Amino acid sequence: MERPTRHVPVVSEADIVRAVEAARANQGRVRALGARGSKNGSHRTSGVALHLERYCRLLSVEENLVTVQAGMTCGDLNAALERRGLALPTMGEWKQATVAGALLTGTHGGSSRHGILSTSLRRLRLVAGDGQARELEKGDPWFPHVGVSLGALGVVSTVTFECVEQFRLALETKVVSFERYLSEYERQNRENEFYSAIWLPAADSVITYSANRTAAAGGSARRGERFSFMTLLLTALARYWNIKRLVSDGRFRRLAIGASGDILTPLAIAPGLANAVWQVARTVRATEFAVPAERATGTVMELDALLRRHPRSLANAIGLRATAPDDFSLSPCHQRECFWLDMFFYDRPPFVGPLRELFERLGARCHWGKHLALSAAHLRRQYPRWDGFVEACAQLDPGGVFANDFTERCGLVSRPAGRGPVLQHR
Ligand SMILES: Cc1cc2nc3c(=O)[nH]c(=O)nc-3n(C[C@H](O)[C@H](O)[C@H](O)COP(=O)(O)OP(=O)(O)OC[C@H]3O[C@@H](n4cnc5c(N)ncnc54)[C@H](O)[C@@H]3O)c2cc1C
Numbered sequence: 001m002e003r004p005t006r007h008v009p010v011v012s013e014a015d016i017v018r019a020v021e022a023a024r025a026n027q028g029r030v031r032a033l034g035a036r037g038s039k040n041g042s043h044r045t046s047g048v049a050l051h052l053e054r055y056c057r058l059l060s061v062e063e064n065l066v067t068v069q070a071g072m073t074c075g076d077l078n079a080a081l082e083r084r085g086l087a088l089p090t091m092g093e094w095k096q097a098t099v100a101g102a103l104l105t106g107t108h109g110g111s112s113r114h115g116i117l118s119t120s121l122r123r124l125r126l127v128a129g130d131g132q133a134r135e136l137e138k139g140d141p142w143f144p145h146v147g148v149s150l151g152a153l154g155v156v157s158t159v160t161f162e163c164v165e166q167f168r169l170a171l172e173t174k175v176v177s178f179e180r181y182l183s184e185y186e187r188q189n190r191e192n193e194f195y196s197a198i199w200l201p202a203a204d205s206v207i208t209y210s211a212n213r214t215a216a217a218g219g220s221a222r223r224g225e226r227f228s229f230m231t232l233l234l235t236a237l238a239r240y241w242n243i244k245r246l247v248s249d250g251r252f253r254r255l256a257i258g259a260s261g262d263i264l265t266p267l268a269i270a271p272g273l274a275n276a277v278w279q280v281a282r283t284v285r286a287t288e289f290a291v292p293a294e295r296a297t298g299t300v301m302e303l304d305a306l307l308r309r310h311p312r313s314l315a316n317a318i319g320l321r322a323t324a325p326d327d328f329s330l331s332p333c334h335q336r337e338c339f340w341l342d343m344f345f346y347d348r349p350p351f352v353g354p355l356r357e358l359f360e361r362l363g364a365r366c367h368w369g370k371h372l373a374l375s376a377a378h379l380r381r382q383y384p385r386w387d388g389f390v391e392a393c394a395q396l397d398p399g400g401v402f403a404n405d406f407t408e409r410c411g412l413v414s415r416p417a418g419r420g421p422v423l424q425h426r
Contacts, residue, residue, distance in 0.1 A: 001044065002041070002045055002046040002404060002405055003044075003046065004031075004044075004045050004046070004047065004048060004049035005028075005046070005048065006047075006048045006049070007048075007049050007051060008048055008049070008050050008051065009051050009053075009054060010032075010050050010051060010052050010054070010071070011055060012055070013125070013127070013133060013157045013158075015050070016032075016050060016127045016133075016155045016157055017127055017131050019048050019050055020127050020128075020129065020131045020154075020155065020401060022048075023047055023048060023401045024129060024130065024131060024399050024401055027399065028047045028048065028401070029046055029047030029048070029400070029402070029403065029404065030045065030048045030050060030155065030401050030402060031043060031044065031045035031047070031048075031049055031050065031402065031404060032050045032052060032070070032100065032155045033049050033051055033052065033101075034052065034071070034098035034100055034102075035073065035097050035098050035101060035271040036275060037094060037096065037097050037101065037271060037274060037369065038101065038105055038368070038369035038370070039278065039286050039370045039371050040368075040369070040371055040372055040406060041404075041405065041406050042105070042150050042151065042368065042369075042404070042406040042407070043101075044404055044405065044406065046404070047401075050155060052069070052071025052098060052100070053071055054071070055070060055071040056068075056069055056071040056072040056073070056076065056098075057069050058072070058080050059158060061084055064086065064162060064163045064164065064165075065122055065123075065160055065161070065162060065163070066080075066081065066084075066086065066160065066161050066163050067158055067159065067161075068080075068099060068158065068159055069157070069158055070098065070099060070100035070156045070157055070158060070159055071099075071100070072098065073095060073096050073099070074091060074094065074095055074096075074097050074098070074099060074102055074265060075095025075261075075265060077099055077161075078091065078095075078259075078260075078261030078265055079261065081166070082166060082259050082261055085165065086163040086164070086165065086166055087163060087164055087165070087166045087167055087259070087261060088117070088120050088161060088163060088164070088260075088261075089114045089120060089164050090108070090109040090111050090114035090115075090117070090120075090194070090264060091109050091117065091260075091264045091265045092107040092109055092117060092265065093109070093225070093264070093265055093266060093267045094265065094267045095265050095267060095268045096267075096268065096269065096270065096271050096274075099159050099161075100156040100159060101369070102117050102369075103117055103118050103147065103156070103159065104149050104150050104151055104156065105148070105150065106148040106328070106330070106331050106332055106333075106367065106369070107369060108321075108323045108333070109194065109196075109264055109321070109323070110194055110195060110209070110321030110322065110323070110340075111193060111194045111195065111321075111322070111323065111324070112189050112190075112195075112293065112322040112323065112324055113324060114323070114324055115323060115326040115333060116148070116323055116326060116331055116332075116333055118147040118148055118326070118328055119324075120161045120162055120163070121138070121147055121159065121160070121161060121162075122137065122160045122161060122162040123135065123136065123137045123138070124136055124157075124159050124160065126153065126154040126155070126156055126157065127154050127155045128153065128154040128396040128397060129154065129396055129397030129398060129399050129400075129401045129402065130398075133157060134154075142392060144327050144328050144329050144385070145328075145329045145330075145388065145389050145392040146392075147331070148328040148329070148330045148331045148368065149330065149389075150368055150406070150407065150412070151402055152393055152397070152402050152403070152407045152412055153392060153396045153397060153402070154396055154397065154402060155402075166259065166260070167260050168213065168214050168215070168216070168217075168257065168258065168260065169193075169194070169211040169212065169213060169214065169258065169259075169260050169263040169264070170211065170212060170213075170214040170255065170256075170257045171194075171210070171211040171223050171255070171256045171257070171263050172209075172210050172211070172254075172255055173207060173208070173224060173252055173253060173254045173255075173256075174207070174208055174249055174252065174253050175205055175207050175208075175247055175248060175249040175251075175253070176205070176206055176208055176249075177204060177206075178199070178201075178204045178205060178304070179204075180206075181197065181199070181208065182297050182300060182301065185296060185297055186296075186297070188210060189296075189322055192211065192212055193211065193213065194210065194211035194212070194264065195208070195209070195210050195211075195322070196208075196209045196319065196320065196321035197209065197226075197319070198227070198317045198318070198319055198320070199317060199318040199319075199320055200234055200238070200243070200247055200317045201304060201307045201314070201318065202234075202235070203234070203243050203244045203246070204244065205244070205247040206320070207226075207247075207252050207317075209223075211263055211264075214257060216257055217257075222256060222262075222266075223254070223256035223258070223262070223263055223266050224252070224256075224266075225266050226317075226319055227267075227316055227317065227319065227342075231316055231317040232315075232316050234246060234247065234317070235314055235315060235316050235317055238311075281315065283346050283347055283348065284344055284345070284346060284347070285343075285344070285346075285371040286343070286344050286371055287342075287343050287345070287366065287367070287370050287371045287372070287373040288319070288341065288366065288367035289341045289343070289373070289374075290323075290332035290333065290338040290339070290340050290364060290365045290366065291338065291339050291341070291359070291363065291364045292336050292337070292338070292362075292363060293322055293336070293337035293339050295339065295362055295363075296322070299339065299341065299362055300341070302358060302362075303318075303358065306354055306355065309354075310350070310351040310354075313345050313346055313351040313355075314343070314344065314345055314346075315345060315346060316344035318341055318342060318343050319341070319342030320339070320340065320341060321339075321340050321342075322338065322340065323337070323338050323340065324337055325337050325338075329385035329386070329388055329389045329392075330368065330385075330386075330389055332365040332366065332367060332368070334365075334383060334384070334385070335384070340367070342367075342370075352373070355373065356373055356374060356375070359373070359374060360374055360375070360378045363382065364382075365379065365382045365383070372410070376409060376410050379410065380411060390411075390412065390413065393407075393412065393413050397413075400413060
């Protein structure tokens, strides 16, 4: 596994520039680290690791344009926006992800009316492989490549979001049967501004979360987390007992009302604890597949049939949600609305082969912050602008300063001469 040769705390953009210039001069490497929540090693480096925990201030608010340093967490961003009567239209569920890490991995929420987090990006400052800081705006030719770029094009220094007026949400949680979820999915997804779910295949049940704007002030701001100790326990119990009676509407029904940030981003688990859990659960893979939205119900039915043949393959429930299309070259929602299936499974035969075959046949893409369960060759075919991204990488990082095992395995970088061959994984 790649290990950094040096750890450098960042407190100003000059620290980033210095680290990149030194790496360039010595044919070394650099990676910015966020909260290290991604589960595929994309943040690893064999060179200098830049720590942005202290590079996390709010820099400016000009009407609805808010600029922050790249290491700010999504939870702190939500809180800062709320104090100013602003909000982001949508968010991922984890408070501790950094804004840069979340943007660059294509982090998303659950709404087919809103895109991934990067669709709120208006401008960013990028320290590219030549050590120069560039300001890239929406409309700039690099912009569609940089918005979801896994740190391969440079270190993001500051980020400007286009915000909306603050809003409150009423979120209703309930349990429906698997059949009812399938028959209602399209209507519910259309009628609710935010709509996501947790599917417990062993209980033939789905816990649904529908959220819409409200002027109501009351209610509890605390919403239940979709993936929780309870869903973990139920999945474990399902190996030995029939859990259908345990997943009842009475047990899970709830109404939570609160600021959009609190409702959309409820998960507060500390990065250290999240990583410790992953160290213990080494055989479990966390993957999120993105299939074209029109295949949503068909995909769930096919996956259900596969899981019936392999009933002990899951380590947790399955998350379901949708996101609107966008134009970022490596966004899983590139030019198509996506239906996401968030899975935690044991990485062992005979399940993983058929799982990969199923999702490759369905034309799936993968969340870039989670385990990539699909082959690099398949992924490359899913992105019409993949080669354009690799070309951008060659121009912005000609010396391969930001390359690492992950970008090489995926074929996301064109390696400079003298650094060995590009590895293509299956
Ligand atoms: C508990 C939990 C809940 C989650 N919930 C969701 C969810 O609801 N929706 C969703 O879509 N995803 C979700 N994810 C995935 C998550 O949002 C991201 O994959 C990840 O956490 C990104 O943020 P990070 O700060 O951890 O970045 P890291 O994992 O540290 O880094 C991600 C990548 O970005 C690069 N990077 C980081 N900062 C910079 C920078 N300043 N400049 C250049 N490159 C940089 C890194 O090198 C790496 O390649 C969740 C993850 C966890 C652990």
